[in-house]
Amino acid sequence: MNTPAPRATAFEQIAGYVRPAKLPPVRSAIEYEAEFVERSALPPSLSRTIFRKSRIDQFIARIAEDDTFLERLLTEYNSRMAPFRLTSLSAFTLLRDEPPDTDPLDRAARLIVAARDFYVELHDGRLAPDTFRDAPLEMGQYSNLFGTCLDPAGTGSRIFKTADATDIVVASRGQFYLLPLWKSTGPVNGASVLEALRHIDNTTHTDGSLD
Secondary structure (H helix, E strand, C coil), rough: CCCCCCCCCCCCCCCCCCCCCCCCCCCHHHHHHHHHHHHHCHHHHHHHHHHHEEEECCCHHHHHHCCCCHHHHHHHHHHCCCHHHHHHCCCCCCCCCCCCCCHHHHHHHHHHHHHHHHHHHHCCCCCCCCCCCEEEEEHHHHHCCEEEEEEEEECEEEEEEECCCCCEEEEEECEEEEEHHHHEEEEEEEHHHHHHHHHHHEEECCCCCCC
16 A cells, blocks of 8 residues: 555545536626525515625635635634534444453454554545445545544634554553554554553553653
């Protein structure tokens, strides 16, 4: 698997997946105003006043001037929706319950390996695409599950991304460890991940010190 290029958008185009059809072209403000007046239950003069006060003409002009404006607006909107849905948009699945006596480190190791394999299948284009009425849906948002950090700040949020999928950070009792998921020979197996997690757990104390 090749490391993907650095990501800069909320909805990435991933190789192997069909790009969803573009939205209908934006019409003129005059056309939207006529449609609004026609569909509104208000008197035509009041409908026109309300529409013009909305400054939709400025919004349309902004779209025409900057083809990235809508995506940036979508990114900002999604990142401000509780509970920060940008990082998990459309990434939901139903899982079978784990046995209650499962070793937590064993469960963590299997989840890490499963997430790594999911990432590989996604960026290799082998993950079955989402569809609606036989039409492909946007798959690029799934990348936000990996290497994405949302930093809420005031009324907005900052989004940080990385294309590095070779390591994860493990936090144990106030200490942080870099755990590689790949070797020169290929991906690290689940047994090696579990062994590394047990080593981290055994070498950290409750006060955060190390052996």
